[in-house]
Every structure is written in structure tokens, then in C-alpha cells.
Amino acid sequence: MAETKREIERKYEADDGTVLPDLTRAAGVAAVTDEGVTELDAVYYDTADLRLAAASLTLRRRTGGADAGWHLKFPVATGIRDEIRAPLSETLPGSLAGLVRSLVRDEPVRPVVRLRSRRDVRLLTGKDGGPLAELSVDTVHAQRLTGPGEAAWTEIEVELADGADPAVLDAVGRRLEKAGIRPSAASSKLARALAETGATVPDGPDRVDGTPAPGTAGHAVLAYVRAQRDALVALDPAVRRELPDSVHRMRIACRRLRGALRTYGTVLDRRRTDPLGAELRWLAGELGAARDEEVLGTRLAGRLDALPGSLRIGPVHARLRRRGAGRADEARRAALAALDSARHLALLDALDALLADPPLRPAAAREAGRVLARAARADLDRADRRFGHALALGPGPARDLALHEARKAAKRARYAGEAARPVLGGPAKRLAARMKAVQTLLGEHQDGVVARTALRELAAQAHAAGESAFTWGLLYGREEAEAAAQERELPALREWAAAPALRASLGR
CATH class of the missing domain: 1.20.120 (Four Helix Bundle (Hemerythrin (Met), subunit A))
Structure with missing residues (x-):
């Protein structure tokens, strides 16, 4: 069974001569307790082309320490990662394999780096004796497993205790930096190991070369x-x-x-x-x-x-x-x-x-503004036509279906506006905003249609079980009244959403 832990930490450079300052002078820290030394041995896994590393994910199997097992880390923000843990086993647990599947696809993951660390741990506690953070001085030896390359370094990690105020990391960091200990440039041990052993991590996703x-x-x-x-x-x-x-x-x-x-x-x-x-x-x-x-x-x-x-x-x-x-x-x-x-x-x-290898057509080589504006206007016109068709129908299932189709067309026009915004700016932003308003109201209307169907089913089930169906019927009536109120707003919404000024701003 996998479990998740939010990891909030800071990393700092160190060497054999680094001396830690008195951290009880950091705001909130009352005591620093020596927790001893632990030997850790971690093997990091990735595909041959380092897809996980390119996405800033780390997957390792580690022995030693209190949390021995498989660990998969997802970046959340700078200095923050979610660590998903699974028990120690010889092969990658299925619970973790599924979490990397969209990245690795059918490619096998294999050992790429081994890190052996000597971890000297200190626990930082507050006035009430509760843990604030764990500081470790790690002496690391890295060995690349897919080719020649070794590296060694010493670093300091300060990891926030569960439930502790993140401000303690700032306070400890100030004390460390005042003592001349500088933040590490590496985002993780794995990233540093790959860089220092000569491995090449892809810069990012694919790009088309030249065109x-x-x-x-x-x-x-x-x-x-x-x-x-x-x-x-x-x-x-x-x-x-x-x-x-x-x-x-x-x-x-x-x-x-x-x-x-x-x-x-x-x-x-x-x-x-x-x-x-x-x-x-x-x-x-x-x-x-x-x-x-x-x-x-x-x-x-x-x-x-x-x-x-x-x-x-x-x-x-x-x-x-x-x-x-x-x-x-x-x-x-x-x-x-x-x-x-x-x-x-x-x-x-x-x-x-x-x-x-994109299947480009002639318009792909043309100036972006004109092509994207024309496509966005075509989507706006399509949404407006469907909206008008729906409003021409009388209330009932046919109109409900037509409004649902109009909503889907408005959604497509909204996405066209979003895609074109980096090129067209204001006109695309206004198109997206207006289509979102249409989509929202028609979405609420469609939710009501679905809710009424469910309420009929609930009423029938209640009746069959000998229960009163009164409450379900009451809610059905309220949903009908709300739908009627929404439909009264639709003509004005259509007129505003597809106003001539918006059409003109998208060109011909």
C-alpha cells in the first residue's frame, strides 16, 4: 500500500570543513538534538532516455533509515515535493508503476544512478518540545550505472516536520547563510548526480526543427x-x-x-x-x-x-x-x-x-494573427447559429438537446479564443470570456436537465421501497422553475455574446 508525504525542504552546500552555527538562535528553535548517523543506499530508476528526470520526477529504491522502500517524488513547487512511498520489494510496485506510466509508456525503467550517503541528523524542536525540522549533513557518493562516471559532495538538508510552520525554514536558512553556508543550486540529489557524472537529461518535450x-x-x-x-x-x-x-x-x-x-x-x-x-x-x-x-x-x-x-x-x-x-x-x-x-x-x-512530424497545410506558413482570427470567428458563428436554433424551439426535450449542442459549440469557441490569445490579445480574450459566460449558463441548464432525470429515478425508487416521494418531487419542481428562469436570460445573453463589435475585432 502506497502512502503520500508532503516534503518541504531546503538544500545547502557544504564541505568537510563546514561548521554548523548555533541554530537555537534561529527564531522558534529551542533545542537541537543529535539523532546519530545513518547509512543510506539508494538506486534511482529511469528510462534509457531519462524521461522521469526530464519531468523532474525521481523514482528510487532505498535501503537504510526509517523509511526504507520505494519512493516516487512529484514536484509541487520550488522546495516542495510529494513523496509517494511503497514497501521495500525487489521489483517496482504496481502502485508506483501506474503513476509513471504516462511518461514511460512501454519503456522499461532500469537503474541509472546509485547514491550512497552518510547522513548525520539533528532534530530541531520548539519550546513545547515538538519537532520543527530535521537537519541532516549528507556526505554523498554518486555512481552512474549506465556508463562511467562518479561524483562526491556534501550537502545540508533542512526538512520541515509535519504540521510545523514553514517560517522555521526561513529562520534556519538565515542562520546558515549568515555562517557562510549557501543554498544549493541543485534541485535534488539525483539532478546533481546526473549532472556531475556526465549524463545528459533532455531539456524538455519535443520540438519541430526549422518549421x-x-x-x-x-x-x-x-x-x-x-x-x-x-x-x-x-x-x-x-x-x-x-x-x-x-x-x-x-x-x-x-x-x-x-x-x-x-x-x-x-x-x-x-x-x-x-x-x-x-x-x-x-x-x-x-x-x-x-x-x-x-x-x-x-x-x-x-x-x-x-x-x-x-x-x-x-x-x-x-x-x-x-x-x-x-x-x-x-x-x-x-x-x-x-x-x-x-x-x-x-x-x-x-x-x-x-x-x-505535424501534418502541416499551406495556412500553417501564413501570419498567425489572420489565420487564428478567421478560425476563431468561424467558431463564434457556429456557436451563435446553434444558440439561435435552440431559442427558436419551444420548451421541452428538443430544446434541451439543442441548448446542450449550443453549449458544446460555445465551449469550442472559448477554447479557440484561449488558443489565439497569445497572438490576438484582447479580441481573443473577450471571445473566450463571453463564450465562457454562455457555456456557464448553458452548463447550469444542462446540469438541471440531468438532475431532473436523476430525481425522477430517485422518486420511483423511493415509491417502490414504500417511502414518500414528496421531497424528490418538490426538488424536481424547483429544478424546472430554475430552468425556466435561465431560459428567460438566454436571448439577451446571445445578443451580448456575439455582438457585432466582437465579430469585427476578429476580422473577416
């Missing part, structure tokens, strides 16, 4: 596509770890990428990109079930909580929880199965291939 040139439509579109590809890769482990909003963000990355491939069909040949769009739609759908259940459950629970107790008749909260728990678990399993599938890896590989 398309900066300032062209092809350059701008591929930059946006690359950013969304990178988001898909980075969010895969976040979804597996159930980090807040990760499913939603990964789903949005799918939609942004799919929208860009469709919007900029004059730049990238759709004969090659349409199959990718279909796969992105599949992935978004697999992820969507989990997100949709979360949104629906939150909405209905909030509606129940807002009712006076006298109107909550029967075991309504219990019934809603039972419904949500089963469906959420099923949706979660489906999302993880999609991420674990060969189909997902094939999609990521296909996106890499697209970026490495």
Missing part, C-alpha cells in the same frame, strides 16, 4: 497542442492519486485539444487529426462519468440541505448517498481502466508523433 517558423499559424497552433498534450501526461498520475479537480482538468485538456484539432483544420490536416479527435472524445467520455457523478451528487445534496427539515420526508439523504456511492465507484473504476489501457498509451504516442 514552422515563429510568428506563423503553424507555430502558434502547435504550441497550444503541445501544451495540452503535456497536460494530459501530467494529469494522468494526478487522476490516479485522486487529487482535487484532476479529473475535471484532464477532461478539459482532452476537449481543448480536440477542439484545436477541429478549429485549425486549415493548419493541421484533419485527415490525420480526426482519428486523434475521436480518441480524445473517448478518453474524455471515460473520465466524464466520474466527474458528472461528482457534480450531480454535490448539486442534489446541496438542494436537500437547503430544504427546511419539515420538507425532507423519509430517508432522503441515505438514499442519495447509496445512489452516489455505487455510481461513483463504478465511474472511478472505468476511468482507471481507461488510463491503464493500451488505447490510452496509443493515443499519447500518436500525439507525440503528431508533434514530431
Whole structure:
């Protein structure tokens, strides 16, 4: 079973002659206790082309010390990493293998560096005796395992204790620097070991060499596509770890990428990109079930909580929880199965291939502003047409469906604005903002449509179980009233969202 620990630390340079200052003079530190010396032996794993190192991830198997085992570290911010731990075993645990899968794909991870460290530990405590931080003086010997190369150095680590005030790191750091001990330039021991043993870590993701040139439509579109590809890769482990909003963000990355491939069909040949769009739609759908259940459950629970107790008749909260728990678990399993599938890896590989050898059309070599503005305006016109068609229908299921289609078109136009903003500036920003407003209101309307369907099901289940269906019917009526109020706002929203001035700013 893997566990996660938030690691907040600072690193400093040291040598054999470094003398630590009196750290009890650092604000908040009452005592410094010698905890003895520990011998650590860690082997770091990566692919042959160091994909994990390029993404600032470290994967190691370490013996010695209180936390012997497998450790996978994800960067969070400067000096902050999430360390996922798994028990010591001979082979990489599956719980960690899944977390690096989107980066390593089918490439095996193998030992690349061995670090043997002599760790001299001191515990810093406060006036109440509680731990504030752990300071260690590490004497490190690094050996590259994929070729010749060794290095040795001494460094100081100061790691914040769980629940302690991060200000203690600043206080200790000031004392160390006043004593002439300087911050380390290396982000991690592994990064330093690779650099000092001559290993070459890739600078970053793929780039197209020579074409398309900066300032062209092809350059701008591929930059946006690359950013969304990178988001898909980075969010895969976040979804597996159930980090807040990760499913939603990964789903949005799918939609942004799919929208860009469709919007900029004059730049990238759709004969090659349409199959990718279909796969992105599949992935978004697999992820969507989990997100949709979360949104629906939150909405209905909030509606129940807002009712006076006298109107909550029967075991309504219990019934809603039972419904949500089963469906959420099923949706979660489906999302993880999609991420674990060969189909997902094939999609990521296909996106890499697209970026490495993009199917450029003639418009890719043209000035970016004109091409992106024309594409964004086409998406705005499409959204406006769908909006108008929906408003021409009478209330009912057909109109609900048409409004849902208008929402999807508005979302695509919003993403076109976001993609074009680095090139077009204000007009693209206004397009994205207005389409977001349309998307939001139509999204609330669609959430109501979904909620009413669920409320009918809950009412039927309650009735069949001999419970009162009154509360579910009451909520259904309120959802209907809210939908009617939203629909009264739609004509004015359409007029504002596609105003002539916005159209003019996007050119012809």
C-alpha cells in the first residue's frame, strides 16, 4: 500500500570543513538534538532516455533509515515535493508503476544512478518540545550505472516536520547563510548526480526543427497542442492519486485539444487529426462519468440541505448517498481502466508523433494573427447559429438537446479564443470570456436537465421501497422553475455574446 508525504525542504552546500552555527538562535528553535548517523543506499530508476528526470520526477529504491522502500517524488513547487512511498520489494510496485506510466509508456525503467550517503541528523524542536525540522549533513557518493562516471559532495538538508510552520525554514536558512553556508543550486540529489557524472537529461518535450517558423499559424497552433498534450501526461498520475479537480482538468485538456484539432483544420490536416479527435472524445467520455457523478451528487445534496427539515420526508439523504456511492465507484473504476489501457498509451504516442512530424497545410506558413482570427470567428458563428436554433424551439426535450449542442459549440469557441490569445490579445480574450459566460449558463441548464432525470429515478425508487416521494418531487419542481428562469436570460445573453463589435475585432 502506497502512502503520500508532503516534503518541504531546503538544500545547502557544504564541505568537510563546514561548521554548523548555533541554530537555537534561529527564531522558534529551542533545542537541537543529535539523532546519530545513518547509512543510506539508494538506486534511482529511469528510462534509457531519462524521461522521469526530464519531468523532474525521481523514482528510487532505498535501503537504510526509517523509511526504507520505494519512493516516487512529484514536484509541487520550488522546495516542495510529494513523496509517494511503497514497501521495500525487489521489483517496482504496481502502485508506483501506474503513476509513471504516462511518461514511460512501454519503456522499461532500469537503474541509472546509485547514491550512497552518510547522513548525520539533528532534530530541531520548539519550546513545547515538538519537532520543527530535521537537519541532516549528507556526505554523498554518486555512481552512474549506465556508463562511467562518479561524483562526491556534501550537502545540508533542512526538512520541515509535519504540521510545523514553514517560517522555521526561513529562520534556519538565515542562520546558515549568515555562517557562510549557501543554498544549493541543485534541485535534488539525483539532478546533481546526473549532472556531475556526465549524463545528459533532455531539456524538455519535443520540438519541430526549422518549421514552422515563429510568428506563423503553424507555430502558434502547435504550441497550444503541445501544451495540452503535456497536460494530459501530467494529469494522468494526478487522476490516479485522486487529487482535487484532476479529473475535471484532464477532461478539459482532452476537449481543448480536440477542439484545436477541429478549429485549425486549415493548419493541421484533419485527415490525420480526426482519428486523434475521436480518441480524445473517448478518453474524455471515460473520465466524464466520474466527474458528472461528482457534480450531480454535490448539486442534489446541496438542494436537500437547503430544504427546511419539515420538507425532507423519509430517508432522503441515505438514499442519495447509496445512489452516489455505487455510481461513483463504478465511474472511478472505468476511468482507471481507461488510463491503464493500451488505447490510452496509443493515443499519447500518436500525439507525440503528431508533434514530431505535424501534418502541416499551406495556412500553417501564413501570419498567425489572420489565420487564428478567421478560425476563431468561424467558431463564434457556429456557436451563435446553434444558440439561435435552440431559442427558436419551444420548451421541452428538443430544446434541451439543442441548448446542450449550443453549449458544446460555445465551449469550442472559448477554447479557440484561449488558443489565439497569445497572438490576438484582447479580441481573443473577450471571445473566450463571453463564450465562457454562455457555456456557464448553458452548463447550469444542462446540469438541471440531468438532475431532473436523476430525481425522477430517485422518486420511483423511493415509491417502490414504500417511502414518500414528496421531497424528490418538490426538488424536481424547483429544478424546472430554475430552468425556466435561465431560459428567460438566454436571448439577451446571445445578443451580448456575439455582438457585432466582437465579430469585427476578429476580422473577416
